[in-house]
Amino acid sequence: MKVKLLSVLVVLFGSLAISAQAADKVTLQLKWVTQAQFAGYYVALDKGFYEEENLDVEINAGGPDIAPPQVIAGGGADVIIEWMPSALASREKGLPLVNIAQPFKSSGMMLTCLKESGVTSPADFPGRTLGVWFFGNEYPFLSWMSQLGISTDGGDGVTVLKQGFNVDPLLQKQADCISTMTYNEYWQVVDAGISPDDLITFKYEDQGVATLEDGIYVLEDSLNDPAFVDKMVRFVRASMKGWKYAEENPDEAAEIVLDNDATGAQTEVHQKRMMGEIAKLTAGSNGTLDPADYERTVATLLAGGSDPVITAAPEGAWTHAITDEALGN
Numbered sequence: 001m002k003v004k005l006l007s008v009l010v011v012l013f014g015s016l017a018i019s020a021q022a023a024d025k026v027t028l029q030l031k032w033v034t035q036a037q038f039a040g041y042y043v044a045l046d047k048g049f050y051e052e053e054n055l056d057v058e059i060n061a062g063g064p065d066i067a068p069p070q071v072i073a074g075g076g077a078d079v080i081i082e083w084m085p086s087a088l089a090s091r092e093k094g095l096p097l098v099n100i101a102q103p104f105k106s107s108g109m110m111l112t113c114l115k116e117s118g119v120t121s122p123a124d125f126p127g128r129t130l131g132v133w134f135f136g137n138e139y140p141f142l143s144w145m146s147q148l149g150i151s152t153d154g155g156d157g158v159t160v161l162k163q164g165f166n167v168d169p170l171l172q173k174q175a176d177c178i179s180t181m182t183y184n185e186y187w188q189v190v191d192a193g194i195s196p197d198d199l200i201t202f203k204y205e206d207q208g209v210a211t212l213e214d215g216i217y218v219l220e221d222s223l224n225d226p227a228f229v230d231k232m233v234r235f236v237r238a239s240m241k242g243w244k245y246a247e248e249n250p251d252e253a254a255e256i257v258l259d260n261d262a263t264g265a266q267t268e269v270h271q272k273r274m275m276g277e278i279a280k281l282t283a284g285s286n287g288t289l290d291p292a293d294y295e296r297t298v299a300t301l302l303a304g305g306s307d308p309v310i311t312a313a314p315e316g317a318w319t320h321a322i323t324d325e326a327l328g329n
Contacts, residue, residue, distance in 0.1 A: 027076070030081050031080070036246075037183065041057075043253050044238045046259070046260075049239075049245075064165040067086075068082045078228075086136030088297075089301075096316075101215065101288070103239070103287055105281065106283075107203075108213065112189060119176055125150055128177065130159070131170065140211050143301050146303070177202075182277050183273075236322050240287040246282075298310070
């Protein structure tokens with residue numbers, strides 16, 4: 001009996017070991033550092049939603065000098081979080097990125113200026129210094145300036161200051177305006193002691209140049225592999241479960257993000273506030289890309305006279321195949 005029981009235990013533990021080894025590996029490259037902007041993925045990891053889908057997900061943080069398209073092109077990730085302007089610009093340049101899901105419905109991007117600079121409208125931008133993020137983040141700004149007919153080479157146009165991982169250019173008055181997100185850098189300016197009454201903001205949404213942010217992208221060739229497609233179906237399903245949990249439990253989601261911040265640079269107050277703002281941007285999306293939002297983004301990027309971000313409407317830049325299967329659309 002003991003021998004038989006031992007044999008059963010050996011088989012049982014062996015099966016468990018095989019099951020554990022069978023989890024499919026997925027490497028996710030984020031667009032920015034660990035923060036509530038990516039809460040849905042960290043929640044999915046923490047709550048076991050990925051594990052339930054038999055996925056072993058590694059989440060790699062980004063930063064101001066990390067371009068997700070370059071990471072996936074070099075084989076450093078299976079899937080990336082990227083803004084659509086950067087993804088479509090990369091596609092036109094030969095990197096065939098495809099949007100397989102779109103958790104973010106609205107844009108949080110804006111320019112934040114000191115009122116004392118005298119900037120009251122976009123008409124006041126010429127002659128000013130504006131802080132801009134690069135590594136793919138510059139495309140919405142360049143498209144906006146192009147549509148306004150404002151050069152970004154200085155002179156009669158604007159002087160572009162390459163903005164890093166802080167809001168110092170505004171605090172130190174090196175720039176009249178800087179790039180900010182509704183959920184992050186704007187509040188860093190306020191927390192630095194500048195009253196909202198002393199600031200003026202220009203939301204891209206309000207300027208009619210809003211483009212889609214924080215979509216889920218893979219390489220087109222990968223979608224020819226049925227095993228990869230199945231893996232992405234499970235990944236998107238678990239990720240959207242994480243996003244909806246984060247929307248409904250913002251404080252808990254922020255705490256989970258903090259637990260995953262290896263740098264210890266984030267604060268509880270900032271992350272909880274950020275999660276509240278992020279929930280406004282993911283609200284209204286179940287993860288399925290709205291074709292109308294896509295067309296609006298493409299139209300914005302094509303506009304701008306002689307210097308558009310993209311020169312032709314893309315083909316095959318998105319698919320509903322993953323979300324249809326993952327979300328039962």
